[in-house]
Amino acid sequence: MSLLPVAEAQARLLALADPVSIETVTLADAAGRWAAQDVPALRDQPFADLSAMDGYAIRFADLPGPWLVVGESAAGSGFEGVAGAHEAVRIFTGAPLPAGTDTIVIQEEVERDGATLTLTGDGPAAIGQHVRRAGSDFARGDRLIAAGDRLTPARIGLAAIGGHGALTVRRRVKVALISTGDELVPPGAPVLGAQLPSSNAVTLRALLADLPVEVIDGGIIPDRIDALAAAFDAVRDADVIVTTGGASVGDHDLVRPALEAAGAVLDFWKIAMKPGKPLMAGRLGSAVTLGLPGNPVSAFATAILFLKPLVAHLCGATAPLPVTHRATLASDLPKTAGRAEYVRGIWDAGVVRPAASQDSAAMVALASANALIQRPPNAAAAHAGEIVEILPIT
Numbered sequence: 001m002s003l004l005p006v007a008e009a010q011a012r013l014l015a016l017a018d019p020v021s022i023e024t025v026t027l028a029d030a031a032g033r034w035a036a037q038d039v040p041a042l043r044d045q046p047f048a049d050l051s052a053m054d055g056y057a058i059r060f061a062d063l064p065g066p067w068l069v070v071g072e073s074a075a076g077s078g079f080e081g082v083a084g085a086h087e088a089v090r091i092f093t094g095a096p097l098p099a100g101t102d103t104i105v106i107q108e109e110v111e112r113d114g115a116t117l118t119l120t121g122d123g124p125a126a127i128g129q130h131v132r133r134a135g136s137d138f139a140r141g142d143r144l145i146a147a148g149d150r151l152t153p154a155r156i157g158l159a160a161i162g163g164h165g166a167l168t169v170r171r172r173v174k175v176a177l178i179s180t181g182d183e184l185v186p187p188g189a190p191v192l193g194a195q196l197p198s199s200n201a202v203t204l205r206a207l208l209a210d211l212p213v214e215v216i217d218g219g220i221i222p223d224r225i226d227a228l229a230a231a232f233d234a235v236r237d238a239d240v241i242v243t244t245g246g247a248s249v250g251d252h253d254l255v256r257p258a259l260e261a262a263g264a265v266l267d268f269w270k271i272a273m274k275p276g277k278p279l280m281a282g283r284l285g286s287a288v289t290l291g292l293p294g295n296p297v298s299a300f301a302t303a304i305l306f307l308k309p310l311v312a313h314l315c316g317a318t319a320p321l322p323v324t325h326r327a328t329l330a331s332d333l334p335k336t337a338g339r340a341e342y343v344r345g346i347w348d349a350g351v352v353r354p355a356a357s358q359d360s361a362a363m364v365a366l367a368s369a370n371a372l373i374q375r376p377p378n379a380a381a382a383h384a385g386e387i388v389e390i391l392p393i394t
Contacts, residue, residue, distance in 0.1 A: 003272035005377075006305060006340050010321060012268055013281050013306055016288045019316040020239060023171045027160055030151045033169035033212045034316040039145035042163030044135040048078075049097040053130040056088040056110060056117060057101035060127035065110075067117040073098050088117050097131055104130035138162065148318030170316040175208060176235035176287075177201045178218035180228065180246040180255060181294060186220065199363070200244035200292070200299045207303050211311050228258030236262075236285050239314055242307060245294030255291045256280060264289055272339045272377060275360040276302040295360040301342045301372060304393055324374060324389040327352040333382040336375050344369035345390065352390050370394045 004012075022036040051057065051073070058067055067088035073079040075094035083089050083100035091097070091104065109121030124130065138144060144162045145155050151167065159167055184198040191197060198220055205215050216238055221231045223246065235241055246255035256266065264284040269291075271279045275298035280291040290307060292299045304322060312320035330353035333343060344355040344365050352373055355365040371390040375382070382388060 003270050003277065003339065004268050006271060006273050009268060009271050009279070009281070010306065010309060013288070013290070013310055014313045014320065016267060016281065016283055017239070017286075017310075017314060020170050020173055020314050022168055024166050024168050026166050027156050027164065030159075030167045030169055031153065031156055032210060033151050033167075034312070035145050035147050035149050035151060035155075036168045036170050036316055038143050038147050039159055039162070039164065039167060041138045041140050041142045041144050044139050045137040045161055046132050046134055048134050050132045050134075051091045051093055051095050051097060051104050051130060052132050053104055053106045054092050055104045055106040055130065057083065057091045057098050058088045058103055058105055059083070059085065059101055060103040060124065062086050063119070063123055065117060065119045069112065069115045069117050071098070102127055102131070106130065146318075148316055150317065170212070170314070172212045172214045173240065173311050173314045174214045174216060174238040175240045175242060175311065176216040176218045176238035177204055178228075178231055178235070178241065178243045179220045180223065180243055181220070182223045184220045184245075199296055200294070203296065203300060204242065204244070204292075204303055204307065207300070207308065208311065211308065212315055213311060223254055225254050225258045225261055228254055229261040232259060232262040232264070232284060232289075236287055238287050240307075240310060241284060241287050241289045243289070243291045244299045246291070253278075259284065259289055259291070271302075273301075273305070274336075274339045274341045276305075276342070277339065279306065281306075293360075296363055297344070297360045297366050300366060300393075304372065304391060305342075322391050324391055325371075326387050327371070327373075327390045329373070329382055329384055329386050329388045330354075331384050333373070333375065333388075335381045336377055336379045338377050340377050341375040342391070343373040343375060345371045345373045347371035347390055347392070352388065 067086050070087045071079045072090040073095040074092045078096035079089045079098035083098050089098045103124050111118050111120045144158050179198045179201045183196045185195050187197050218235050221227050243255050246253045264282050266282040269280040278293050279302050282289045292302045309320040328351045330351050345352040355369050357365040374389040
């Protein structure tokens, strides 16, 4: 089976499943989800002409004054009457513009003596100055949020001010994490002889923490086809079944035959990328299966490029793939061979420096990195000062 280019593998992975079902949740529970439907404005904002400053509402034609102060307009309790010629209304930020007025003179440019108001500064330069017009932010029926947009804090606030208390979103995606390997022990457990603390599952859980997921802990499964097949069968109700380890071609790499024994259908295996070549994807019933490499850096890189985009796609994202940025390379990088390479780097102030170690098991270098430098297959050596594409990983 030939190595699959990264972009083609990503497209095939996302094509394996449609977004999950929808539900309606309160705004408090909607943060970080993706909108499943367009969100229209249910009201005008502002609802009326409002003052943008503390001062006095006047008629621009009455400048340069003086005026007789005839009342007050505050947010939530506007002036009920109509201001006549050379009459002013004390007004506060966010308060409705009184009938008969069209402009705000700020309080720093006037002087008040009892009910008499006198201009002391330059005053407003044009009619309508310091007035927020009704509907200038949005009008009833405007689309505030598009289906497939991430519900960021600002969009949650926009939905609230637009009149919504709940939104329609995709439900949380169920992700089962299964670690494989006879050598693994749980994090924090005593490590004897050739044993190794299991780190991939907790790393992946942390990577998914900013996504709307329900993580299912599939545990650590020994290198036996029957045990692996039973583990897969136990989590077949998940939307995504993720394994780490056992995806290569060694005698103890049993994930593929175990998946097939459980009834899975493989879609692709082996990606033209470094680190992370032994990645496989397929389906087990309604679940997407994603077999990640066991080496921690390889598992991390493939999770950034495949697992997180898959979850975002299932959540209804219109643009689930990671977005690259451009940075200036701080030191030289060698030419690449036939695989895309993802080099751990430290990115700061527009400059990216490759980490000293690029070994696929070097966790210190991964923990210190905040970007992956993306290098195309068969690329010439890159030199300091060149512009490269990077993927932020924090």
